[in-house]
């Protein structure tokens with residue numbers, strides 16, 4: 263495979279940036295132009311990166327000799343000072359020495375093609391990077407390290423064993439001998455039960471990567487923007503005592519209680535003739551439809567307006583918050599949570615309330631694997647084949663059909679780990695990766 267390069271870190275200012283190069287012979291090619299000198303594989307060197315007599319940066323350099331590398335090929339990592347100008351200069355140098363930029367996912371695709379990772383492990387790499395909920399880290403981490411692959415392969419071997427037994431029955435039937443392996447039915451029944459509890463211990467990754475949308479709504483001046491700023495931790499939006507301050511939908515990401523939330527501030531809702539404010543209120547209505555949780559922010563005196571907002575949200579998830587308790591006192595009978603955006607009182611309860619209303623119990627006990635739609639579909643197909651096979655074994659005269667279904671079940675598991683794949687499937691999987699992974 264050709265020698266390619268990509269930034270492994272984002273194209274943004276940072277302390278250190280990393281550029282990766284992969285492809286057999288890459289060190290000789292790069293060294294020929296940049297003159298790093300002799301480098302042993304697996305050691306970290308400090309080197310001056312000089313191209314055509316121009317000093318570019320003093321860099322950290324690691325060379326990996328294939329197959330002992332992420333991709334399974336010779337690879338290089340260059341750790342440079344993470345400035346935008348240096349990034350641009352380095353990319354220019356790589357192009358000038360004739361290297362192509364790697365498309366998204368190329369490094370992991372090569373790792374898969376060079377048997378360093380199974381297909382579901384490669385997918386788990388991308389899922390781990392996309393993950394926003396820290397409780398999923400160790401689950402996906404162990405999938406990357408092979409836990410799902412080995413479980414699936416164990417099931418595949420067990421299916422093969424039963425299929426061999428069934429094929430034995432077919433041979434005996436041909437010879438007109440009356441030999442029925444009584445264990446076959448029981449063995450397959452046991453396998454089926456095991457496979458069902460395995461699929462019960464899987465959860466679709468979408469539930470772990472969905473960023474919950476939390477929208478603040480309420481009457482004007484109730485302190486929505488103040489509470490939004492308190493939650494995001496800095497003065498992201500303008501706060502003022504003149505009603506109708508916020509006009510647009512403002513979004514920010516916040517991390518708390520182990521999870522990332524997209525939080526939205528919106529225009530206070532009231533009757534108005536002012537065109538821009540009206541537009542802002544329309545946006546608030548639109549946003550309500552998309553929110554996972556609508557947080558109604560009210561002052562104590564606004565209690566009679568709560569039902570209006572409850573009706574707006576309809577069947578969606580809604581919580582009613584009393585703000586400004588530092589001046590109005592607490593009214594816990596009428597509100598789900600009472601806070602002061604000014605003093606920060608009640609903030610912890612407020613965060614807990616948000617988490618409890620949006621998360622559900624996806625990290626239930628016994629959850630071992632986070633899987634994709636592709637995996638779920640293959641598991642369902644496997645289950646259906648095993649069930650059909652069980653019925654045919656019971657009938658005792660349809661062993662050919664039973665063996666065929668066992669073969670299909672095995673083939674589904676082969677597709678899952680990537681023993682069987684099509685180029686278009688690989689294209690779909692790896693194109694969704696980030697550049698440099």
Ligand SMILES: Nc1nc2c(ncn2[C@@H]2O[C@H](COP(=O)(O)OP(=O)(O)OP(=O)(O)O)[C@@H](O)[C@H]2O)c(=O)[nH]1
Pocket residue numbers: 480481482483484485486487488489500501502503504505506507508509528529530531585586587588589601602603604605
């Ligand atoms: N005492 C007190 N004042 C608050 C509190 N929260 C907000 N305020 C004040 O209430 C006024 C309105 O606050 P905002 O956060 O702009 O209210 P809003 O709901 O975003 O208002 P609109 O965008 O106009 O709908 C400002 O003067 C804030 O300083 C609070 O908890 N206690």
Ligand SMILES: [Mg+2]
Pocket residue numbers: 486487488500501507508528529530
């Ligand atoms: Mg506001």
